[in-house]
Amino acid sequence: MAALPKRIVKETERLSKEPVPGISAVPHDDNLRYFDVTIDGPSQSPYEGGLFRLELFLPDDYPMTPPKVRFLTKIYHPNIDRLGRICLDVLKSNWSPALQIRTILLSIQALLGAPNPDDPLANDVAQAWKEDQSKAIETAKQWTAQHAARPTA
């Protein structure tokens, strides 16, 4: 495997030294481009109290191309589909190498706080969200309790 670019080393160091509140990203020992990520559900959102697991992979072309990020925890959200794929412009056409792992994870956390059913990836969820928002929020809360419960210590 080619040497890890300095930029990735720097980002990883900073993620562990100055972690973002409510977010953790830890690289695998045997693949330093592959991160185990957790994001706390934002307060005052249907995901509050949940702990969401994600995987993040830095492709060879990073930072010229965006990281690949996917939810591993099941989540009821109009912009996240059944496979955990995320509809977020900065992960696609609006990517810029000035963005970093931490900024991307912050954007994903913000997306949990502000679901956008008008730009859906999960069409059925978006549809439900538009038809009856309070019912959709109730479902999202149920899913959070069921799938994103914190491990009890």
Add this chain to the structure above:
Amino acid sequence: MFQNESRSAVIVILPSLFALVVVVLLVVVCLLPRFSRGDRAIKKHQQKRIECLNSKVKAEQFVDWAKKEQRSRPGSSFSTVLCVICLEDFTESSQIRGLGCHHVFHQECLDNWFSRWNEYCPLCHRPIIPGAKRTRKSRRWDEPPPVAFMI
């Protein structure tokens, strides 16, 4: 009986295996030059874009660029001494490209970004080539950047 069966199996299987190998080889031989030709076309295209960039946005040493910036915008302090693409600090002798939007990057880093058909500044999304038309894909540069750029 059993021997007969295995013999007929050999008679059927061997030629078809041979045919399969021939087909695979043919496909590989036909496709290989096409791939490398595609590579060469891309390289050539990238070279052209860099030439265009060279004529519009000069590469220079960081120290020269910083002096010019200070003269043209007195009072502006340099909070950015870091190239956001590689996260390395600039030294006085770093080869850089300073864009019209006053954002600055290592020449190597920006050229790598630009030659892959990304025509906007990584920091503010304005076109790198002054006056270049925005493509459909890139966002309007007068819109705010997509997320807070926390560095």
